Amino acid sequence: MDLIYGAIVTGILTGGVYALMASGLTLVFGVMDIINVGQGALVVLGAYLTYALQQHLHLDPFLTLLITIPALFLVGVAMQVTLIRRLKRDRTMLSILVTFAVALIIEGLLTQFFSADLVKIDAPYVDASFPIGSVYIAYVYLYGFLLSVGLLAALYIFLYRTKFGQGIRATVQNRVAAELIGINIARVETITFGIGVSLAAAGGMVYGATNTFSPVSAYDLISRLLVIIILGGTGSLFGALVAALLMLIVENITSVVWSPTWSTLVFYVILAAFLLFRPQGIFGKLATRQQ
């Protein structure tokens, strides 16, 4: 029983981090109908930036976010202005190709600078742990979860309590109407894309502190992140959180109770069954408009 309890707790803590990584993806899709398949590579880029700052400046991984979040925001803005904005037709389809190309470029550059060897972000709280029953939980999972909840809450407040956030939500609801009432769509899209990419910095830092990673880690990540936003409902922040928690908890419990061989399959069976009855995901786009 302790193991199941531990699996649930770990699932919740890890799920929060995946929700943070997926939130950037779902936000961008909701506002721009852009599927940024480069988000996984950007998460790995965020992890490497933290790793490099820690190695060279000996900064605490959480402190590095003061540098990496603005840095990735600028990367996102640059991507949007130079690549995404130029897509005038078939934006959704073409964005997949363009962002995949970006992912390949990032992978190549990371391999060039850091080699293909696996690395891990280290800190005293990575291996230190505290007991819950007979199971120990590493502090890094707890801190990572708290960071994720904090950033998701900040994002929620930004979207629902600020004028610019209103502009973003108006664009999600009706792009043409938003433009007609004077919202600068180009600016909204640029900043939204920047925010979406900057969230990868935080997600990447926690991912890199809880997993070994290399430039090719992006492939595993992006497939999981896409599943999360599809199950949660594309464009829904809350949906991403619920879907991420569900995915990690189901996988962890299956691993402990049955076998890790089946953990991914069980989740995908649940996903397929759910989407048969609710193809728009848990919260869908309609629900996003009502949040």
Add this chain to the structure above:
Amino acid sequence: MKGTGEMKTVFAGILSVAVIVGLLLSGIPARAASPAAGSPIKVGFSVSLSGDFSADGKAILQGYNLWAADVNKHGGLLGRKVQLVHYDDASSTSQVATNYTKLIRSDKVDLTFGPFSSLLTIPATSVARRYGYAFLAPAGGGPSVFQQHFNNFFFVQPSPVADNLVSFCRWLLKLPKSKRPTTAAYITIDDPFAKPEIDTAKALLSSHGIKTVYNTVLASETTDAQPIGVAAAHAHPQVVLVGSPGPALAVSLTHIFIQQHFNPKALIATSGPDQGKTFSKSVGIKNTEGIMVPEGWWFGAKTYKNTQFINEYLAAYGGTVADISQDVPEAYSAGQVAQQAITKIHSLDNAKLIAQLHHGTFQTVQGAMRFDSAGRPQGQSFIVQWRNGNTIPVYPPSYAVKSVEYPKPNWH
């Protein structure tokens, strides 16, 4: 109009026959034309420079490069320079087959060497066999490869992959009964390299009364080992055997065991602890103490040209001996075996080369090497253990520099 239609039909028929004949001809084994004296000997291979196997792929490329440079520095092979021709397979089983077809048919290489991993070796060897090429593989010796019964395949490591943990099991079973562990946990990725090693070890230890208290196989796409690491720790095994095709699982489980304050008496992983600094930096140098890994090569071994190989590596890539991945000497050995076999038959005829490889004994940096009819190496691997920040052979006694540190010290 009818006549025009008939003409079209006849023309289409002739074209179809021509295409079919062309396709059939393309399948006829390419006979390497007698190369002009003085032209370089082309050695073709596919390497994973991107994708899941890129770290190992790059190390294998280093090994081949070092061997070719060494041969060329010493007058070449059969008096001709060696030229390496290679393509990136992106760790893809389909791309690797395309690469070898291209190497053989377009580049008309004289020899083929292997890529990394059993997954890629099977399609690669199939292509090489179709064209009658010998295939020297520094990696990819899982049972699934030998089950193909390739007559052109030669696995250039001391022992077949499935037997890699046999030395470890023998050491464990030779411990006095009062010290011998009674319980074991087995955790492996579902992989043609890692799983057979664990299966062999589990069968051996179970048959000698060591109880299995935890046994699990992870899907290859598993990214989070946390739940199974916690479950394994909760089963309180005295010895843990990890089947990992790369360092990721071994590193993850080490961290999870530290977090769970779980200290097994012995911990061995099939891959990961052999990655030198990559491993020690990932788990912390102090936490490496006592961890074991099966090996086929050690920097201090008095094997054929080992010192020269190490000097060449350090001159070319810098760092220390601890940085040398196992893949590098394995690839270097493949070159050494090819070189000696070709020198012996004084020919690049692949049929003669295959025959020679089945019968000769070859000296490599991994030790003496010979192969059975299926290309299985006839030696044995040994166990190395992390001791004070370095890896040293500890078993069997013929290889050992020190005895095994047992039980493994607690985590720091």
